[in-house]
Amino acid sequence: MATTSNMLDVQQEILIDHRNVRNLWERYQAEKDHDEKMRIANTLVREMAIHGDAEELSYYKFLAEHGKGDVVQHSKEEHHEIKRLVHDADTTTAGPDFDAKIAKAFQAFDTHAREEEESILPEMEKNLTSEEKDREARNFLKAREMAPPRAHPSAPQSGGIPQKLAGMQANLHDKVVNTIRGTEYVPLKEQHPETF
Template identity: 50%
Template sequence: MSVGTPTTFAQLDVAKEVKIDHDNVRDLLERYQTASNLEEKKPIASTLVREMAIHSDAEEVSVYNLFLTKNMVTEAEKDKEEHAQVKKMVYRADTTSMESADYDQVLFNAVQAFLVHAKEEEDVQLPKLVSMLTQEENTKAAQDFLKTRTMVPSRPHPWAPQTGGVAQKLAGAQGKLHDKVVETVTGREFVGLKLEHGNVEA
């Protein structure tokens, strides 16, 4: 960067930040499938559930609301419906014992549903959205998504409001506190993520 170049905000890309979540889920699934025993699988499975839950709520509250302002109403409605189904599958994975014979399939089904949905976002919807944004709007959209990720529940709540509005935000704040207690009481462990997001404070 040359001396005197303005640095009013760091440039971020909402499509890239969303895809980081998708790619982390892809990586976690691969790690789960190659894990050699239950003790290795448990924290990976917990991380998969956490990342899919956080991602889904964060998108609904930030990205899908942005879809609506850019006349992408059909995409927003379709994605919210798909998220509702994915959340139910993630909830089942979250509440099924890992000792059960069908747990691997339950988790795999949830992750596959998540990734099929993610692929359409990456290939069609997000490029369309980004094409309508200025760089400053794109950065703001990315920051909104990243900030929202820190505010939503870390476990799936498929019967909570899914509108992306105030009701979902309030339910999310309550759910986040509840989930933290549950994770502490149950001693859930997590693994690190392969990819990191941009700076939410930028």
């Protein structure tokens, strides 16, 4: 178990992702250099994809176990739409179509994130012990490590073994594809703590 001084909070780890995606979107909109803009877009796609799977594999599972199945179902439906939009943007070449598609994906992500921030996270935050917050934060961060860096809207969203297996396979595939393509990323504004 973690000591009090190094306890994590699942809400804070989720919020880091939300803030990073918003920051990436601001940077994308402001960037004039095409190559840098594409690196930002690659990072934006990666972060939206990883975040969705990480929540499904960890936090949503916890919510469902604590009587929030209706919230989880609604959130998974939103995640599926976000994944579809992110995948659509990711498979479009740079240009006006890409700009419109990545904007649509970001807007769906941001709407979902704001809903979480306004209702789901605060409600759960007040009902969790420090130990539960820490455990779920660590589960979320482990799930981020396992999640594929690209959106896969047709993959299972169960949060269970099928999604973990599909995610592991997709993660390996995506890393190979990104290496072959020479996909480049930009640094994130905020970093998650090292937990391993």
